[in-house]
Amino acid sequence: MAALRLQRALAPTGARTARRCMVAPSCARPEEVDAEATAVTRATSDPALWIFGYGSLMWRPGFVFEARRAAWIEGFARRFWQGSTDHRGVPGAPGRVVTLHPTPGARCHGVAYRVARAARARVLAALDQRERGGYRRERVALHLPATRPGARTRIESGLVYRALPDNPNYLGPGDLDEIAQVVAQAQGPSGSNHEYLKRLAATLRSMGFDEPALFELEARVEALTGAAGVLPHPAPTF
């Protein structure tokens, strides 16, 4: 059901009549995925660049792309462990934003963007600037669910911005109530930390994903702020 909602959320209008096996990760047998992985290695001359967004890049990429797809990466969990002093907080009062924590067996769902060769240098320069508060680019294997019945999950090599513990703004794990306190209060040049959390939660919901820890954080922040269901702008659409 979640997979179908995700497909509807992300598919171009003409493709919305598609049925079973379009996006469900479980539709691809491991050997199919492995075969695709080999294909990816062969396709390194592909001029397109794939970028994976799992935080604000999911709802506000801010760059020109040729295609956008639901995607996931393996072995990482989304965590509110990165401090933000340039977007959702300020120096001395950082907000908390997401990074990827290596977690065996985990799967992080997000959005993959394909960027044309002609635009890649410009897009990467802009993203490096936007994510300069502690993130760095890493190469990851992007799992792109099939978009046609009978097709296979594709794996593409892509880039992700990840904040590692060695960056000066890294905050790491914390008590959920303490994290909620920070998110409820922090403000930065890009807006409130609460808005960041709400947009992320709304985007995941619109794609059909259940992320209990994140939704629990949202509930705790709303218990503090009393702003349940309020977004300063319309909910994201795909």
Ligand code: SIN
């Ligand atoms: C991302 O969205 O992929 C990186 C983290 C962020 O900018 O929120």
